[in-house]
Amino acid sequence: MLRVAVLNRADFEWGVHHPAYLQAGGTEEKCEALRGDATESGLFNEEELALLALTDQSTRQVEVDAGVIDEVKRLFGEARTVEAVATVAAYNMVSRFLVALAV
Numbered sequence: 001m002l003r004v005a006v007l008n009r010a011d012f013e014w015g016v017h018h019p020a021y022l023q024a025g026g027t028e029e030k031c032e033a034l035r036g037d038a039t040e041s042g043l044f045n046e047e048e049l050a051l052l053a054l055t056d057q058s059t060r061q062v063e064v065d066a067g068v069i070d071e072v073k074r075l076f077g078e079a080r081t082v083e084a085v086a087t088v089a090a091y092n093m094v095s096r097f098l099v100a101l102a103v
Contacts, residue, residue, distance in 0.1 A: 001013065001017040001021070001060075001091050002017055002018065002021055002031065002034050003034050003038065003052060003055045003056070004055060004088060004091040004092055004095055005017065005095055006034055006035050006060055007055075007056065007058065007059045007060060007093075007097060008092065008095040008096060008099060010094075010096075010099050012098050012103050013091070013094060013098055017069070018031060019045035022065050023038070025032075027043075028045070029043060030043050038052050039052055039053070039056075042075060046075065046084045047075050049075070049082060050071045050072050051072065051076050053068045053071070054068055054069070054072050054084060054085065054088060055088050057093055058085070058088045058089065059088065064085075069081065072084060081082075
């Protein structure tokens with residue numbers, strides 16, 4: 001959610017989800033990395049990097065490389081991959097809605 005907010009310049013979405021991310025165990029250091037080139041930060045594990053690749057490709061170019069999907073499936077299984085894709089898609093819709101209305 002935070003990465004989608006960054007990529008779509010949805011400040012309101014960031015503000016809403018930032019506290020929840022921290023409560024769920026995220027760190028400020030990771031939050032700052034999500035604002036930049038998160039994959040080069042060295043802060044994220046294999047699973048997080050796979051989800052970041054999915055999020056970045058889906059948000060930036062809509063299409064996601066088969067290799068990225070295969071890696072997410074390998075790490076999380078079929079059902080959780082579908083959930084991850086749905087989550088990214090839903091938050092893209094939300095953030096674009098908010099940005100369009102200048103919320």
